Amino acid sequence: MNEQLDATFHALADPTRRAMISRLGQGERSIGELAEPFAMSLWGAAKHVRVLETAGLVTCRKVGRSQMCRLRPNPLAQADRWLRQWERLWTNRLDKLEALIEQEKESK
Amino acid sequence: MNEQLDATFHALADPTRRAMISRLGQGERSIGELAEPFAMSLWGAAKHVRVLETAGLVTCRKVGRSQMCRLRPNPLAQADRWLRQWERLWTNRLDKLEALIEQEKESK
DNA sequence: TCAAAACACAACCATTTGGTTGACTATTAA
DNA sequence: TTAATAGTCAACCAAATGGTTGTGTTTTGA
Numbered sequence: 001m002n003e004q005l006d007a008t009f010h011a012l013a014d015p016t017r018r019a020m021i022s023r024l025g026q027g028e029r030s031i032g033e034l035a036e037p038f039a040m041s042l043w044g045a046a047k048h049v050r051v052l053e054t055a056g057l058v059t060c061r062k063v064g065r066s067q068m069c070r071l072r073p074n075p076l077a078q079a080d081r082w083l084r085q086w087e088r089l090w091t092n093r094l095d096k097l098e099a100l101i102e103q104e105k106e107s108k
Numbered sequence: 109m110n111e112q113l114d115a116t117f118h119a120l121a122d123p124t125r126r127a128m129i130s131r132l133g134q135g136e137r138s139i140g141e142l143a144e145p146f147a148m149s150l151w152g153a154a155k156h157v158r159v160l161e162t163a164g165l166v167t168c169r170k171v172g173r174s175q176m177c178r179l180r181p182n183p184l185a186q187a188d189r190w191l192r193q194w195e196r197l198w199t200n201r202l203d204k205l206e207a208l209i210e211q212e213k214e215s216k
Numbered sequence: 217t218c219a220a221a222a223c224a225c226a227a228c229c230a231t232t233t234g235g236t237t238g239a240c241t242a243t244t245a246a
Numbered sequence: 247t248t249a250a251t252a253g254t255c256a257a258c259c260a261a262a263t264g265g266t267t268g269t270g271t272t273t274t275g276a
Contacts, residue, residue, distance in 0.1 A: 013117035015110050065222045065273040080191040173243040173252045
């Protein structure tokens with residue numbers, strides 16, 4: 001249970017892996033496609049994908065000679081829940097959520 | 109900017125540090141008080157506090173011979189914003205937030 | 217059939233992490 | 247003044263991280 005949070009936050013702590021998640025947000029991608037934007041070997045990228053996979057953030061399935069990866073929703077929701085616990089403590093105002101969603105638009 | 113997210117998620121990826129944050133949610137604590145629940149040297153605990161501090165999650169001020177630490181709100185809000193970006197993509201329903209807040213109550 | 221593509225795997229490397237200990241400094245209390 | 251308390255610091259250690267290369271293996275396309 002706590003290990004899940006460990007793995008999730010650890011997986012998110014690397015900019016390469018966050019970029020991969022962003023990429024996967026646009027749809028299924030192969031490991032090669034995920035590796036391509038980075039100056040990194042294929043095997044290096046595959047290890048990042050493996051971290052995301054063992055953290056439960058991503059699932060992969062074999063399609064021909066490619067490994068197609070896609071996002072899984074549940075684990076981030078758990079991490080988000082943990083964070084929001086503190087946000088609530090600080091703000092004490094739930095309708096601040098609206099303002100955050102506005103900021104999110106311009107940051108993406 | 110991205111380094112901030114790196115540091116924040118990395119700081120949160122350790123159960124000891126998350127427990128320290130929980131403790132600090134109840135109010136200011138000294139480093140010794142933060143170390144006490146763990147079977148860990150004082151210096152080990154101080155290093156965890158230093159990670160939280162350099163990630164900007166915590167600030168410390170010297171009070172007598174003690175170092176009093178307390179939470180800072182902003183960085184977690186940024187991490188939360190990042191996570192919610194994906195939650196939105198998956199759910200496409202903003203009012204699911206209410207259900208998550210319900211779950212949060214029983215988990216704490 | 218045969219070569220290239222997409223990946224798996226082992227082995228290796230440098231750096232970081234999470235932890236320790238022992239000696240030191242500064243503050244407080246008796 | 248003296249002794250205990252709270253924390254700092256340097257040095258060290260084992261294990262994990264993030265990366266590489268070289269060598270397979272499987273699948274596809276020509």
